Amino acid sequence: MTNKKVLIIGAGMAGLSAGCYAQMNGFDSEIFELHSIPGGLCTSWRRRDYTFDASVRYLSGTSPQSLTHQLWEELGLFDAATPVYIYDHFMRFEGRDGRAFTLYTDLDRLQEHMLELSPHDKDVIHDFIEAARQFRQMEMPVDMTPATPLESMELGQTMLPVLWPALRWRSVSVHQFASRFTDPLLREGLPEFFQFSPPDFPMMLVLSTLAMLHDHEAAYPIGGSLHLAENLAQRYLDLGGVFHYRSRVNRILVEENRAVGLRLEDGSEHRADVVISAADGHSTLFDLLEGRYISATQRAYYRNLPVSKSILQVSLGVADDFSAEAPAVNFPLPEPIYLGNVRHERLVLKHYCFDPTMAPPGHSTLSVWCEADYDYWRSMRAHPKHYRAAKDLVAQQVITALEGRYPGLSEKIEVIDVATPITHERYTGNWRGAFAGWALSTRKMSMMMTGGMNKTLPGLENFLMLGQWVEPGGNVELSVASGRDGIKDLCNALDRPFATRA
Numbered sequence: 001m002t003n004k005k006v007l008i009i010g011a012g013m014a015g016l017s018a019g020c021y022a023q024m025n026g027f028d029s030e031i032f033e034l035h036s037i038p039g040g041l042c043t044s045w046r047r048r049d050y051t052f053d054a055s056v057r058y059l060s061g062t063s064p065q066s067l068t069h070q071l072w073e074e075l076g077l078f079d080a081a082t083p084v085y086i087y088d089h090f091m092r093f094e095g096r097d098g099r100a101f102t103l104y105t106d107l108d109r110l111q112e113h114m115l116e117l118s119p120h121d122k123d124v125i126h127d128f129i130e131a132a133r134q135f136r137q138m139e140m141p142v143d144m145t146p147a148t149p150l151e152s153m154e155l156g157q158t159m160l161p162v163l164w165p166a167l168r169w170r171s172v173s174v175h176q177f178a179s180r181f182t183d184p185l186l187r188e189g190l191p192e193f194f195q196f197s198p199p200d201f202p203m204m205l206v207l208s209t210l211a212m213l214h215d216h217e218a219a220y221p222i223g224g225s226l227h228l229a230e231n232l233a234q235r236y237l238d239l240g241g242v243f244h245y246r247s248r249v250n251r252i253l254v255e256e257n258r259a260v261g262l263r264l265e266d267g268s269e270h271r272a273d274v275v276i277s278a279a280d281g282h283s284t285l286f287d288l289l290e291g292r293y294i295s296a297t298q299r300a301y302y303r304n305l306p307v308s309k310s311i312l313q314v315s316l317g318v319a320d321d322f323s324a325e326a327p328a329v330n331f332p333l334p335e336p337i338y339l340g341n342v343r344h345e346r347l348v349l350k351h352y353c354f355d356p357t358m359a360p361p362g363h364s365t366l367s368v369w370c371e372a373d374y375d376y377w378r379s380m381r382a383h384p385k386h387y388r389a390a391k392d393l394v395a396q397q398v399i400t401a402l403e404g405r406y407p408g409l410s411e412k413i414e415v416i417d418v419a420t421p422i423t424h425e426r427y428t429g430n431w432r433g434a435f436a437g438w439a440l441s442t443r444k445m446s447m448m449m450t451g452g453m454n455k456t457l458p459g460l461e462n463f464l465m466l467g468q469w470v471e472p473g474g475n476v477e478l479s480v481a482s483g484r485d486g487i488k489d490l491c492n493a494l495d496r497p498f499a500t501r502a
């Protein structure tokens with residue numbers, strides 16, 4: 001009997017993971033990727049001696065003690081010797097009054113610091129730190145798709161400690177919680193620790209991230225985002241998988257309501273038993289499948305649910321050492337600036353001095369990520385000269401703003417790089433250049449906790465959708481877990497045991 005053929009659209013983290021598990025489970029898989037490299041959003045790029053990163057600042061499951069580590073073990077991505085950087089503090093938020101709120105990752109130290117800043121807020125601070133401590137028990141198991149009654153029972157037991165904190169916090173937003181602080185620095189600073197979060201960003205995610213950082217279960221992987229993706233791509237090759245790079249899929253072939261293959265931009269067709277799209281959700285549903293297979297609920301998501309913000313990234317390679325600076329500093333500007341058409345009263349500067357692979361010794365890679373308007377950059381892109389000029393202008397504005405804070409910096413700049421929402425769209429196909437699929441809100445959190453989004457489409461057989469557009473959360477772990485879940489579903493449908501080893 002020949003193995004079933006699985007074709008996967010997208011070599012992002014979800015597609016790579018699906019490919020690896022497909023190979024482990026006896027499928028013959030091939031991945032089609034529009035770009036010339038793997039990783040999708042999980043990427044970095046080299047400019048002269050500097051590497052600029054566009055994704056992972058922290059990855060969950062980096063400690064062998066954490067449940068998520070199972071994923072990395074199965075995929076051979078991390079072992080105890082894999083170098084990571086453990087944050088002592090994650091970000092510093094500077095107020096206009098000269099004080100600074102530092103998000104220490106050690107909860108005792110954080111509590112002490114917050115009490116020093118605002119003794120009046122003792123009760124709220126206590127509530128905050130205690131809640132983060134409760135979330136230390138709240139790690140989700142990797143396998144959330146039990147296939148047998150025994151697996152269901154085991155999952156139930158693991159989830160028990162998670163239930164109470166999850167129910168208490170699931171509909172509380174970070175802004176609601178922060179409004180309880182009387183101190184304006186704490187009130188303003190707490191919601192800013194998660195850049196680009198919408199106003200109803202779930203407090204639960206702040207607490208669970210803090211708990212992971214405290215336990216060193218989340219850390220920065222040395223080597224950056226592309227390095228992670230390349231490791232996973234190598235694993236896929238080692239398992240016998242096949243890549244087709246520079247291969248944009250422009251149609252999913254359907255016969256008698258079954259997905260039977262793909263058509264590429266160059267017109268070539270590839271047949272399969274199963275098609276998986278780990279690419280952008282909007283283009284999968286409305287372009288590759290021409291809107292023919294979509295439920296009313298799914299259509300409503302794409303009409304009504306906010307997507308994650310589009311972002312502008314200005315990166316600099318500088319001949320100076322920023323290692324004494326906080327890994328990320330959120331600071332107020334003396335005067336607001338417009339980057340493109342979006343007004344900014346603050347900037348967030350990140351450096352990567354804790355990763356020796358990003359810049360030569362004594363040099364630093366700096367990045368400013370800020371919110372951007374997709375439509376503005378789309379309209380600029382229509383005129384290449386205007387687009388280039390707009391990019392040059394935002395780079396100059398950011399450099400001037402940084403110069404105000406770090407005098408002399410502009411003379412030490414060796415490389416300047418600007419990525420816009422159009423860059424994200426061009427290299428990853430993501431809808432409106434969204435940086436992490438759906439925006440995460442308390443409403444979405446509740447929805448995810450009560451069933452989540454469908455990976456299948458009504459009336460279409462032999463097809464699965466995976467990745468950040470069906471697993472809202474916008475992180476590498478969720479996308480990789482989604483690839484695993486998808487292949488497990490396929491194995492279940494074929495009544496085969498699911499293997500997590502080659």
Ligand SMILES: Cc1cc2nc3c(=O)[nH]c(=O)nc-3n(C[C@H](O)[C@H](O)[C@H](O)COP(=O)(O)OP(=O)(O)OC[C@H]3O[C@@H](n4cnc5c(N)ncnc54)[C@H](O)[C@@H]3O)c2cc1C
Nearest residue numbers: 010012013014034040041057058249429467468474475476
């Ligand atoms: C600024 C930023 C910061 C982030 N920070 C973190 C962090 O700290 N920690 C963390 O865990 N995560 C972080 N993330 C999120 C994480 O990078 C993403 O959620 C994750 O990489 C998404 O993976 P995916 O495979 O689901 O989707 P994608 O990465 O979008 O992959 C989809 C792939 O499909 C390909 N594709 C699309 N259309 C087609 C087509 N028609 N034909 C062929 N190929 C196609 C794309 O090129 C892409 O490679 C961050 C992301 C960004 C942008």
